[in-house]
Amino acid sequence: MSTLVAIRDAALNSGGDYSPAKEKAATRGVFNGRSPLLHRRIKLLLGGFKFKLLICFAFLSIVVWFSSKIGPFMEWNPHPDSSVFSPSRGGFTVLINTWKRNSLLKQSVAHYASCRGADAIHVVWSESDPPSNQLRSYLNDIVLKKSQTAHKPNFKFDLNEEDNLNNRFKPRPDLRTDAIFSVDDDVIVPCRTLEFAFSMWQSAPFTMVGFVPRMHWLDQKTNGMTQYKYGGWWSVWWMGTYSMVLSKAAFFHRKYLELYTNEMPRSIHDYVTKERNCEDIAMSLLVANATNTSPIWVKGKIYEIGASGISSLNGHSVKRNKCLNDFVALYGSMPLVPTNVKAVDARNEWLW
Incomplete structure (x- = not known):
């Protein structure tokens, strides 16, 4: 009332x-x-x-x-949705390239061991001295501790006595997966983002799928020869076009390890060895030449946990331009295919 x-x-x-x-x-x-x-x-x-x-x-x-x-x-030690990964869909091998940065290597191995899709973790070791027993024991223990699944990732060192960037793409006969996630020891990709990129790779397993896009731009023609300019991140951001994803954080099929090592022109191997640079451009050209398709850039936040790399050194852009043009000359044509497509996980977007 x-x-x-x-x-x-x-x-x-x-x-x-x-x-x-x-x-x-x-x-x-x-x-x-x-x-x-x-x-x-x-x-x-x-x-x-x-x-x-x-x-x-x-x-x-x-x-x-x-x-x-x-x-x-909050995704450094995530617990991804089980729908993203299941044993029936297979997993991937994390191939970590490192060189005299054990503190970064420990962080990187610990992180990727926590990602559910990681079937194995291989560390590409290119030092004259092998890893210490203490380091081996520590990394084996951390993989077992951090793994979120009953099936623990297989961990091993791929030893190389020579310091050579071509080592990161040597064939591995004991691989159990077709998918390879190539990553530098100072790059952390959150597990959920990594799993999304893996699902994208599964939809196009013979192309490269990654997080670091780059572009080749037509520069000039001299004496009938076309010259190209290597476009870094800012040119990709400004124009929205790319033709490469760098192997510092990218998925590709394991068959490209065999093609890179045994089928790619030996002159490109020698070039990479001498210049200590551009193995990532060589891999992008190899895949594009084999497939005649564009790579796939996955939008996602990645973290660089170390000091600045060689990309911050003076003259880096000039060297990359030279690599690109020299490799194209060896191929006899430009195999890279530009694209404007970007893969986005709609679960992380407010407007879509």
Whole structure:
């Protein structure tokens, strides 16, 4: 029973005369002198369904926005949705290239061991001295400790006495997966992002799928010869076009290890050995030449945990330009295929 009805009934039952004036006077006492019309309007506004719906929508928007901002920082030791990976879909081998950076190697191995899709972790070791027993024991233990699955990743060192960037693409006869995830020891890709990229690779297993896009741009023609310019990240960001994904963080089929080592022109091997650079460009050219298709760039936040690499050194762009043009000359044509396509995980996007 409402307050107004209770007041009115009390007046009638007491035998007194009822009038609107008396009711208005009584109402003033109940609402401390406030206008009942104003109170009713406020009450209707606050209790209205539309207003409640608006409040809920605003609250959910804030939660989604905040989650998207902190999400990448919470995925260092993630627990991916089981729907992303299942044993029936297979896994991938993480191929980590390292050189005299054991502290970074430990972080990298620990992280990738926690990713459910990792069937094996191979460390490409290119030092004259083999890894110490202490380092071997530590990394084996950390793989067992960090793994999130009953099937623990197989861990091993691929030993090479010579310091040569071609070592990272040597064939591995004991691989159990077709998928290879090639990564530098100072690059961390969150597990959920990595699993999404793996699903993209499964849809196109003979192309390269990765996180670091680059582009070749037509520079000039001299004496009938076409010259190209190597385009870094900013040119890709500005133009939205790329033709390579670098092997510092990329998936490719294991058959390309065989092709790189035994089928690619020996002159390119020698070039990489001498210059200590551009093995990633060579791999991109190899895959493009074999498939005549574009790579796939996966949008995703990656973390570089070490100091600046060779890309920050003076003259790096000049060397990359020279590599690109020299390799194209050896191929006799430009095999790279530009594209504007980018793979995006819609679960991480607010607008799509």
